[in-house]
Amino acid sequence: MDDLRAGLNEVDCDVLVIGGGTAGPMAAYRARKKNPNAKVILLEKANVKRSGAISMGMDGLNNAVIPGHSTPEQYTKEITIANDGICDQAAVYKYAQNCYSIIEELDQFGIRFQKDENGEYDVKKVHHIGTYVLPMPNGDTVKKALYRQLRRARVLISNRYMATRLLTGQSGRVAGTIAVNTRTGEFLVIRAKAVIMCMGAAGRLGLPTSGYLYGTYENPTNSGEGYAMAYHAGAKLANLECFQINPLIKDYNGPACAYVAGPFGGYTANSKNERFIECDYWSGQMMQEFYNELQSGKGPVFLKLNHLHKDTADHIEHILHTVERPTRGRFHEQRGTKYADKMIEMHISEIGFCSGHSASGVYVDEFARTTVPGLYAAGDMASVPHNYMLGAFTNGAIAGEHAIDFADEVDFEEFDETAISLEQERVLAPTQRDDGLPPNQIEYKIRRLVNDYLQPPKVTAKYELCQERLAEVREDMNTQMMARDAHELMRCMEVASILDCADMAAFASLYRTESRWGLYHWRSDYPDSNDEDWKCHVLLSKQDDAMTCEKHPVAPYIIPIAEDEKDAYYKQRITAQA
Amino acid sequence: MVFEPFEDESDFELLADKLGEDDPAVRRVAVMDLADTADPEAIPLIASTVKDESPEVRLQAAIALGEFDGLATATALCLLLQDTDNRVIQAATDSLSELKDPASAEPMLDLTSHDNAKVREGALLGLKQLRRPDAMANGIEAMKDPVPAVRIQAVGVVGYLKAEEALPALIASCKDADPEVRRTAVGALAFSRSSHAKDALLVALADEHWAVREIAAEVLGKHSEGLDGQKLMPLLDDPYWQVRVKAVRSLGKLRVVEAVDKIGSQLDEVTSNLRKEAAAALGEIAEKSALPYLEKLVDDPDPDVRKNVRWALGRIG
Amino acid sequence: MPLANTPTSVPVVVDDEKCIADKGCTVCVDVCPLDVLRISDLTGKAYMKYDECWYCMPCEADCPTDAVTVNIPYLLR
Numbered sequence: 001m002d003d004l005r006a007g008l009n010e011v012d013c014d015v016l017v018i019g020g021g022t023a024g025p026m027a028a029y030r031a032r033k034k035n036p037n038a039k040v041i042l043l044e045k046a047n048v049k050r051s052g053a054i055s056m057g058m059d060g061l062n063n064a065v066i067p068g069h070s071t072p073e074q075y076t077k078e079i080t081i082a083n084d085g086i087c088d089q090a091a092v093y094k095y096a097q098n099c100y101s102i103i104e105e106l107d108q109f110g111i112r113f114q115k116d117e118n119g120e121y122d123v124k125k126v127h128h129i130g131t132y133v134l135p136m137p138n139g140d141t142v143k144k145a146l147y148r149q150l151r152r153a154r155v156l157i158s159n160r161y162m163a164t165r166l167l168t169g170q171s172g173r174v175a176g177t178i179a180v181n182t183r184t185g186e187f188l189v190i191r192a193k194a195v196i197m198c199m200g201a202a203g204r205l206g207l208p209t210s211g212y213l214y215g216t217y218e219n220p221t222n223s224g225e226g227y228a229m230a231y232h233a234g235a236k237l238a239n240l241e242c243f244q245i246n247p248l249i250k251d252y253n254g255p256a257c258a259y260v261a262g263p264f265g266g267y268t269a270n271s272k273n274e275r276f277i278e279c280d281y282w283s284g285q286m287m288q289e290f291y292n293e294l295q296s297g298k299g300p301v302f303l304k305l306n307h308l309h310k311d312t313a314d315h316i317e318h319i320l321h322t323v324e325r326p327t328r329g330r331f332h333e334q335r336g337t338k339y340a341d342k343m344i345e346m347h348i349s350e351i352g353f354c355s356g357h358s359a360s361g362v363y364v365d366e367f368a369r370t371t372v373p374g375l376y377a378a379g380d381m382a383s384v385p386h387n388y389m390l391g392a393f394t395n396g397a398i399a400g401e402h403a404i405d406f407a408d409e410v411d412f413e414e415f416d417e418t419a420i421s422l423e424q425e426r427v428l429a430p431t432q433r434d435d436g437l438p439p440n441q442i443e444y445k446i447r448r449l450v451n452d453y454l455q456p457p458k459v460t461a462k463y464e465l466c467q468e469r470l471a472e473v474r475e476d477m478n479t480q481m482m483a484r485d486a487h488e489l490m491r492c493m494e495v496a497s498i499l500d501c502a503d504m505a506a507f508a509s510l511y512r513t514e515s516r517w518g519l520y521h522w523r524s525d526y527p528d529s530n531d532e533d534w535k536c537h538v539l540l541s542k543q544d545d546a547m548t549c550e551k552h553p554v555a556p557y558i559i560p561i562a563e564d565e566k567d568a569y570y571k572q573r574i575t576a577q578a
Numbered sequence: 579m580v581f582e583p584f585e586d587e588s589d590f591e592l593l594a595d596k597l598g599e600d601d602p603a604v605r606r607v608a609v610m611d612l613a614d615t616a617d618p619e620a621i622p623l624i625a626s627t628v629k630d631e632s633p634e635v636r637l638q639a640a641i642a643l644g645e646f647d648g649l650a651t652a653t654a655l656c657l658l659l660q661d662t663d664n665r666v667i668q669a670a671t672d673s674l675s676e677l678k679d680p681a682s683a684e685p686m687l688d689l690t691s692h693d694n695a696k697v698r699e700g701a702l703l704g705l706k707q708l709r710r711p712d713a714m715a716n717g718i719e720a721m722k723d724p725v726p727a728v729r730i731q732a733v734g735v736v737g738y739l740k741a742e743e744a745l746p747a748l749i750a751s752c753k754d755a756d757p758e759v760r761r762t763a764v765g766a767l768a769f770s771r772s773s774h775a776k777d778a779l780l781v782a783l784a785d786e787h788w789a790v791r792e793i794a795a796e797v798l799g800k801h802s803e804g805l806d807g808q809k810l811m812p813l814l815d816d817p818y819w820q821v822r823v824k825a826v827r828s829l830g831k832l833r834v835v836e837a838v839d840k841i842g843s844q845l846d847e848v849t850s851n852l853r854k855e856a857a858a859a860l861g862e863i864a865e866k867s868a869l870p871y872l873e874k875l876v877d878d879p880d881p882d883v884r885k886n887v888r889w890a891l892g893r894i895g
Numbered sequence: 896m897p898l899a900n901t902p903t904s905v906p907v908v909v910d911d912e913k914c915i916a917d918k919g920c921t922v923c924v925d926v927c928p929l930d931v932l933r934i935s936d937l938t939g940k941a942y943m944k945y946d947e948c949w950y951c952m953p954c955e956a957d958c959p960t961d962a963v964t965v966n967i968p969y970l971l972r
Contacts, residue, residue: 001933009583041584050926050953110676117765119709119738140956141676148645151616157585160930182930188583212970214929214947221928221949251971265823265851267882275850278881307849309820311789327950331967438898487930487945603918606959610922638959 007186016192020044021052023379023396024198030400057140072096124263169413193407199226206350226381284518302343313340359385368399436482588615602632613642625654644673652682674704702731737766799828807834830859842871861890913962
């Protein structure tokens, strides 16, 4: 294993799904279900059994729109407001209308959600405006159940292939992809009538405070290939300046999941034991409050459960330590921290792109279509904001069903065959050098620069310096990066994506000369929001081989938001008199 | 050079041969590979190992069968549920609870009065998920089981069926000696709108265990018709704030005007979750007499409390 | 410029006594999202070849013989 071999294989299919994490399996499954005669391939860099953000499962849904507890209209309003109004509602509304049927389908797959003693979904109340939290006590079975359904549906699964570039035709339509085997370096060319990208967040962009390259908030396999590949294929990417930054357990760097503890009475507190978060929803506003508290004399910030009954605290601890990131229990055990006794120190994550938690993603409409014909995107890498796991499943399903119909109508797109040999040459370049820089060193340098210069608060002069440094690193990468085996070659390709994402993060942030979305896009030299000029999307794309940005209007709202409804949020956010 | 880019198609002949190997580790790996196929053709092959001499192979079979469904799968799992090795029993229990096909219930129905309590528990857990009405009799019978863990699952089977005719049995379980059985039974009464259920819930408000009082207070909040909400008021003096939170919530939902002063007194609590819920409940009741209580808390140190106070003040207007 | 070998203490530990990789099991190697485990040509047992670990645990959770332990990487501990 790992020894490089020469090889090239070509296959074709109706629908190709790239990425077997959360959205991808659902897209492939629904495409096959809708047209059982179609050939559907699911390509995965790791192994579908345990890949992606939910490799070990998930402990709950925090955006479940369940009849009787909340309505699609309510949810759409909330997401619009949480996103400072910059939101194409059609996709959010469609998600909200469809997600309950997805919950029922997942339940049939064997993914069990918390039920009361009558077997009804046990939705937890968090606040007045809507109720969206549905715990998943057996959430560790998610991937297993998905894999089982894929096998039963006879989806063709291709593990350990990393897609490196999309193929496009003369008309600009997508024609397929080129992938490289991560254990042999052999190439696979897949021609497809439609391609759905479900390649996750760009989670290896910033460097975690621990300094460990792989100690990221996101699964580090999610290194931003989706963003980079979409960019190089000419797709537009939306609001990349709206970074993902999340509240985490310090050092462990896993999610604190205060929303899981919330219904039981747990909350985020400062060192004076006081709740301080004014914002209801996980958003840039909330992260700004978190950041301010960390910087103030009242920091650090903690997850507080030690005021609860011991049974309750132990119960929450048990949920949090068994699902999503189960080594969390091991981390606390080593430090001797019990949730029932002691508050748990929290911190903020490194930056990344992830629409799942913020709004940075490949621009898609309500059918998950990107701006490239035949190319779809779903999950953390697509621009539907605050989407989380259930959004990935739901939009994956929408993408799968739309793509299979699209594929039925068209023939394969012709493309220039020389693209294949050119891409092989690009990918294999690091293997042609027997002296040079290993990918881990280049990666460390890029991500260290991201932390030094790109983390909010965003300062123009620092951003411009960063662009200079990153250009130097790019030169090193192009001329000196070296791989000794297929595994290192995979890391080299990831480094290229990480660098592309860092460039995009800097470029998009400089373009939007205002502050918005709280901490996500806090520009200290433009500290105020400017609705007049900037209440719009920023779309980044490649034009004539250069990065460009453009303004794009927000689609007219389907669910109007009255001024006093905005107030319903903000009025409650009045701060205490000192 | 051409290579195969897709996951291997299943070679059942080869895997069947491996199941005949002397080395138990090889047989075990074969069982895992059979599970991976997700092909029903693998079921009889895996089922052929339920009497394997190696407990590890049987354990793997119990895990593997969780990937399948239907009568044949359930029959094999029910044999593994009666294994001598506790790990096998646990894995069989877990896999039984994964089954969805109603036909899977057949072999489980025969095991709810088995000699071994672990077997009874596993069979009932499997039956609960399947919600077959003909499992009701088994459930009701098992609610008298000597082992509390079995009774909990039995209440689960009956509770999931949501049938009025099972009410007497569920109400009887609300007085069970074991608090977890009582808690489950009280929770299971949520579906019923009958006065018997309501009476049993009111009795449960005085249960000696806080978790039973907590769920009783919560469930009563869903019983709006014909309930004298004032009966929840004594719970506002409960020593456990968790119970008081649920009582406050339900009093708010039921809009019990008489409770305003007692809820107002909860606003002095140290636990901010309680202050928050009390403010919300006063908003739901929306009585002018709550104003002085709420106004005191406009500057509460907890933002969540302040938000709820604002909301409540807005409702009272 | 030649490359150095910088040592790191790896988080994933395999108990060779329990590991049945030599009987054809490849579960831990298959499920690792970062593909950092390999089966040793020398011993026939699984081991961590690359220190690129998300301490996510599929290798430990899915190992049929409980041979794998995932520790928290030292830098985070």
